Amino acid sequence: MFRRRQFTRQLQAVGWVLPAVLSVAALLLALPILQAQDKPVIAIQGGTVLTMAGDAIEGGTVVLWQGKIAAVGKQVSIPDGAQIIDATGKYVMPGIVDAMTYYGIRPFALNDRAKPVTPENKVILAYYPFGKRMHGEKGIVKDQEILSGGVTTVYIAPGDQQVIGGQGAVVKTYGADYQAFTLREPAAIDMCIGDPPKQEPRYIGAKPPLTRMGIATLLRKALVGAQQYGQKLKDYDQKTDEEKEKASPPPRNLGMEAMIKLLNKDIPARIESDFVDDIRTAIRICDEFDIDLVIDSGLGAYKVKDILAEKKIPVVLGPPIHPFVQGGEVSMSPDLYREMDDYSAAKLLKAGVPVALASFGFSFGGFGYATSGRWLLLEAAYLTGFNVSDEEALKMITINAAQILGVDDRVGSLEKGKDADVIILDGYPLHIKTWVDQVFIDGENVYTRRGGAK
């Protein structure tokens, strides 16, 4: 779906289609409402509500209506005919937002290794939202595994073995169709500074990048290219109609068109970098071109926490229980191991850096998802052993993540008017024995736990 801002700009650009586009837009806007009206009104009552936007509400009620949250609080009037769900003794919180995954993308479709710079690639095109491949399941996204962890929103990204991998997207883990589950696309352009994008060095015919210098050069080249391409577009636009007829418009370039969104600050650059030196490089380049930056993985980010805080650069940290970074086991690389610090999240938070915790989960051969987002609650719990408060830990996988992804107007907390993405847990969210009992996405029950250990 278009974001409002871009949408208006496009309307201005193509004035003659205005009536047509408007009517289509009206239809698009009306469709979800029409669909939503079929959804029952649900009131989740009696549980401890962790809204992620204020204090916990003991014995609170959450009303889901037309796919949105209609009310949250202790004293809430429940509409007639509402379906009542008793959550007494349970916990109710917003669906979990996994700010970095390769979810739903086949491992070999993640990277376009032959080309180090492919900003034109859109990850949404490789995204497979129909459950397990070749397993006879049908329907749009309803992967019970990821839903069992309470994950309702994920950021999907291209792989990290290119300098510029392509455009990422924010999607829900359930939706009636592509339009319904796509929250933001493109949501960012994914890049990597570090060892993964390096090509195999060969004496003859070696292609860049072979070094970190090479990576930075390719990044700069792409950004300069986008600046120049943008200038050409502007120049052409400013021409009179007569001049336009004589001159030909700049040739289309999908990659550069995407990069211009970076320069316009419509979307941020998400740069995966773990060594603090790489993070410094990322900051340097983004400063140079005045673009927004999000650091992914950021094993050594705590070492430059004050710079990150000052520039308000968010960090999306990887899973702390077993760090798997730069495509490998952190234990196998002495250099990366030295960069690791269990207190990194606490240090960043204390300095005022916006921090999210993400799974970086990917399809793992035929097995399923390694480091899947379904375990994010456990990963968050682990951080509370290293000076992160329980509240901060939960925010890192809900509202903080939503803010960093730019979708906090829709998801990430239980507030009136937001999407009705709600989960019910049978115990305290950060305890290992706690299970997610029910998951609602857009007010629809998409997962109910059957069986389990208790």
Add this chain to the structure above:
Amino acid sequence: MKSAIQTFMILFFVAFLMAPLTFSAGELEDTVALKGATVHTAEGPVISDAIILVKEGKIAAVGTDVDIPQGAKVIDCAGKEIIPGLIDEHSHIGAYFDANEFSMPLGPENRAIDGLNFEVPHWYDAMKAGVITVITGPGSGERMGGQSVTIKTWGEDLKKRILKENREAKMAVNARDLSHIPNIRMKLIKALEYKEKWDKYEQGDKKGPTPERDLGLEALVPVLKGEEKLRVHIHFANDMMTFLKLKDEFGFDVTFIHSSEAYKVAPEIAKRNVPVITLPLATRIAISEQLLFGIKKLYEAGVKVALHTDHPVVHQRCLRINAGMVIRYGVPEDAALQMVTINPAKSSKIADRVGSIAVGKDADLVVLDGTWYEPSTRVDMVFVDGLLAYDRMQDDKSATEVD
């Protein structure tokens, strides 16, 4: 006269040097009492408000009714939980890029100890997380990878850290090709013949010509004698059945490693008393819900289960969370603790030294600030052989810096 003064001076200095010793004679340097914690002994019931008395590196007493000797160092552990030092029965810590001698697919003569890197920080980090005894060995790239080491993760003297230097052969059954099992079987037959040759020589009062030594076959002899065991990397249920048949044929002791599908043949495994090592850290390894519930099935079938990290596949510090994970999937708490303490100790034949908090065993103790299996719980103190190896408030700068 001069020499008399010298003697006097020497005596004076000796007395001076000894002064601190004489003053502190009342304090017993090697006696420590941990007082007030909830103690999970791993073999008996949970004791609350307990006292653990440590003397000369061993556990001297444990219970609620323990007399603390005059001068013993008393550490207040009220509100804490104490568990035995954890045991990781299968890992490659220190081995890393030296774990696989691919050129020797049948290499039981290779010894992991010769390839270990003791200088990496992972050993200390494992200890910090309460993992004190580890079995580390060759990788699974060969049919017979070599011999593993049983070693503590911390200690001044490397020699003293080692509980068992070799003699346990590691195998890998990957069913990659059909020749896998025949190759292993042939090697075992050769080892049997080798053993008989030497037995004959030794029974004949060593009169005949001395048989030639073969390091590989020699390594398999203690296994065939039942003194030591085979550790077998194995995932699939059909491979397990094959190996159980081999066990029936040769009568060796065997432990299954990884054992993903062991729950599918749990009764057959239980019948033969084969211990099973398995890995439930689903946060890292994409294993299915059935596999996670499988551990409960194994436990209920009476199989002795141990949990492992397979470090570096899963970081060694996650062992305690592994136990939490099997509790989540239905195994009782005390049984889950046994899976990372006494079960691996017994199956590795080191239960006389480690694996539980019992009188006479090594004082390997982990003091925690909350429920022992919760991910949010921190390790406060670790004792290895009675020595305070790690104290969070002392050794972990960040613990006090950030709050």
